[in-house]
Amino acid sequence: MWYLLCFTATRFNYVLSFLDKENMEVYCPKRITRYLRPDKVNSYRDKESPAFPGYLFIKTDFESYHPSNFAKCRYIHGLVNFGGKPAVIKDEDIERVRKCEAGYQFEHVSSSDNDYQCDAWRNILRNDDPDVRLKKMIEYLNLQRKEAA
Template identity: 35%
Template structure:
C-alpha cells in the first residue's frame, strides 16, 4: 500500500473514561485533525447552577487520518486512547456527512438530547442512585426516564425501578 492509495477519513476513537479532553489535546499537539463534539448542560451538582460543557459521546472522539502506519500508531499510543472503532478487518470510517452534521449540531448551541435505546435483555449496571454497583438485565421502559431491571440469583429474579440516566450498558461477554 503506498501513500497515494491511502484516503483520509474520519474514524471514531474510543478513549478511557473521562479522558476525552486529554486525548483531544494530545492529538492536536501531534498535528492530527481531531473533533470532540461537546454540548452544554446544566451541572448535576446540587450546590451550583452552572452550565458546563461535556462530550456529546462520552468516551469517544473523532480523528481524521489516512491510517498510514506511523499516524495510526501515534493515535493509538496517545495517553488515554483505547482503540479505533472497527471490525475484524480494521477501523471503520465514519461518513463525512455525519461529522459535518455533528459540527452543525454543536455550533447551533441548542439543546441536544442524547442516549441510546435500550433493548430487552441488555446487560446493564446501575452507576448512580441507591442501587449503584448493581448489575442486571434491562426489562422495559416505565414512564419518562424510568426503567425496570431484573436481578437474578438462586434461579429467581427481583425487579427494581431506576432512573434511566443512572444505568450504563455493559459490554457483551466474550467467553
C-alpha cells in the first residue's frame, strides 16, 4: 500500500538516502519550472523540483516495516494521518499522478477510471503554488477516505 510521508523539505536527499537504505519504494512527483536566466537576455532555464515539497509517496507493508522505524531518521515527521490512521493512497491514484506528471492527458487511463479523479489530480498538479497543491492533495485524499468509508 502507498502512504504519504511528511519530512523536512530541506533534507530531501538525506531522507531519500535513509528510505533507500530501508529498502522502501519511494515516489516523488516532480514539476519543471522555467525561469529567466540572469546571465543572458531572453534565455530561460528549466528547474526540476518536487511537486509536493516535504512530502513523498512511499510503498510499504506494516507487517514487515513498522511506522515507528521512521523515528530513526530525525528529518522524518511521520505519515499523514486522517482520524488517527495513516492515509492510504490507492495504486490507481499513484498511476494517475505518474501519468499526469509525464504529460499524459489521461486518454490512456482505462475506461473504469472516474473522470472526476483524473481531473482532480490534473488540477492539483497544474497549480503553480506548492502550498496550494499540497492543500488540494490533502483535501482530495481526505475526500477519498470519506467516500471509501
